[in-house]
Amino acid sequence: MSSDNPVKIDAVHVATLKRQDSDFYPSNGSYRAGALTPDTPGTPFSQLSPSAMDSGFELIQPDTDYFNTGEIPNQIHSKEVMTSTNPPKNKWRIYAIYVWQITGGFSDAAPGALLPYMESTYDLNYTEVSLIWMANAIGFIFVACLSHTIQTHLGKFKSMIMGTMSSIIMYAIISSGTIFPIIAVAFFFGGCGLAIVLAQANVFLARLDKSSKYLSFCHGSYGIGATISPLVATVMAGSGIKWNYFYLILLSMMIINCITFSFAFKGSDEDLAPWDHDDDHKQIELNDLNNVSQMENQKVKDNGAFIGALKFPITWIAAFFVLFYQGSEVSLAGWIVTFLLDYRHGTKSSGYVASGFWAGLTVGRLVIAAPMHKYFGARRSVFVISVLSIVLVSLTWAIPHVVADGVLISLTGLFVGPVYPLMISVVSKLLPRKIQVVSLTIITAAGSSGGAFFPFIIGLLSQRTGAFIVLPGFILLYSLMIILWLCLPNYERKETKTLWQKIW
Structure with a gap:
């Protein structure tokens, strides 16, 4: 030639x-x-x-x-999209996660209704009884520190089983009605179990096609459990049934979860392996698009998953975002009834306002989150509904009418609800897959810490200034959330050359 x-x-x-x-x-x-x-x-x-x-x-x-054009066969291999039916067992995994989330909401919302009975049984003040939330948060933080080891040595299937078993230990101890220090230790095991499963569930759903829809239903399922739980707990305790027997229901529910996870996630490590590797080229393009340097992305590759997650700025931005989010969410749900009783002359029926808030949160996640993500984008949606939530809480503070305030709080729940699944949808796209599980575990641990720390702070401040402090506290935390949200790269825009493009 x-x-x-x-x-x-x-x-x-x-x-x-x-x-x-x-x-x-x-x-x-x-x-x-x-x-x-x-x-x-x-x-x-x-x-x-x-x-x-x-x-x-x-x-x-x-x-x-x-x-x-496809004229050269077998040369280009496009990566298949993971859906609810590809692999086929995914639909059962999705259903299993939804059922587990109902149990999680059922568990997390119960202490608020059972606190008076716990206090009278063990002769505790508010500071002492709040140790159950602190122990729960410590469990989340403990798992966050070991998440890289758990993921490496256990994988998906064993992690899910380990998480449910840890929760089973919690419910078995509490249902026995033993001494309070052991009850507090039980909440530590519960925090560990929730952290392990929640991180795996968020990563799995975030990698699905139309992930925002599945994440919305997932966290909407949590809201269903959180809405029902206070009602059931109040009826049982009010009927003279010992408060700790409520946890027998949760024990049965978590055993069912362990069985469903055993079926749904068996073989998942091999089944989902094609979607577990990081698409480095795509990640570099994403980082360039949002002015995150390639050097920063290379650091994640060169370090271990845990160190890489700690050094990746988006992990910490999202962690503080969720810290403030769950802190404001749990504080408002936990203290709004006290506010209505003290400042709006409410009656015992004011307790249903808390259920109204959780019901609004559930509807927001199930009905609003997915359409907002589709038509407006996750970034813009979170910004808009966060501003609306601040407006509604400000109106609650300004309008001295118990019925109007109850309606406003329920509407607040409607807009608070979609924030979490939309946030997970955004953050999961900004994190390299190598550190997704570790980063999301750190993020959920921060959320749990906020859900324990800020209600405790609101309680201490309420003793000095009054329960009205929950409303300006919510406004402050949500304002900090908005600032952090605007610090995240705007991956939904192809170009982010101007300040406006970076923000909107």
Whole structure:
């Protein structure tokens, strides 16, 4: 072959010049070098000598149109999208997570209704009884510190089973009605169990096609449990049933969760392996798009998952965001009834306002989150509904009418609800897959800490200034959330050259 008329091919030795169909051999994927016309039959590619290749070929960039038309089979392998039916067992995994989230909401919302009975049983003040939330938060933080080890050595399936077993230990201890210090330790095990499963569940759902829909239903399921739980707990305790027997219900529910996870996630580590690796090229493009340096992304690759997660700025921005979010959410739900009783002359029926808040949160996650993500984008949606939540709480503070305030608080729940699933949808796209599980565990641990720390602070301040402090506290925490949200890269825009594009 003459070097005067070289045949140009790309870096994978695929000829990009248009050839006759007869020049391509589908059976062995070979090409005829030099077959530029029917009159020059050429030489099979596999029979070319190295010297001939050196003299007769030069490398060029692939012809984009030629590659995209599918004219070269078996050369381009597009990655399949993970859906609720691909792999087929995913639908059962989704259902299992939803049932577990109902149990999680049922568990988290129970202490608020059972606190008076716990206080009277063990003769505790508010500071002492709040240790159950602190122990729960410590469990989350403990798992966050070990999340890289748990993920590496246990994988998805064993992690899910370990998480549910840890929760089973919690409910078994509490239902026994033992001494309070052991009850507090039980909440530590509960925090560990929730942290392990929640991180795995968030990562799995975030990698699905139409992830915002599944995340909305997932965290909406949590709201269903949180709405029902205070009602059931109040009826049981008010009927003279010992408060600790309520946890027998949770014990039964979590055993069912353990069984469903055993079926749904068995073999998941192998089944979901194709979607577990990081698409480095795509991540670099995303980071460039949002002015996050490639050097920062390279640090994540070079360090271990845990160190990489700690060094990745988005982990901490999202962690503080959720810290303030769950702190404001739990504080408002836990103290709004006291506010209505003290400042709006409410009656015992004011207790239903808390259920109204959780019901609004549930509806927001199930009905509003997915459409907002589809039509407005997750970033804009979180900004808008956060501002609306501040407006509604400000009106609650300003309008001295118990019924109006109850309605406003329920509407607040409606807009508070979609924030969490929309946030997970955004953050999961900004985190390299290598550190997703660890980062999301740190983020959920921060949320749990906020849900324990800020209600405790509101309680201490209420003893000095009054329970009205819950409303300005909510406004302050939500304002900090908005600032942090605007600090996240705007991946939904193709270009972020101007300040407005970065924000909106």
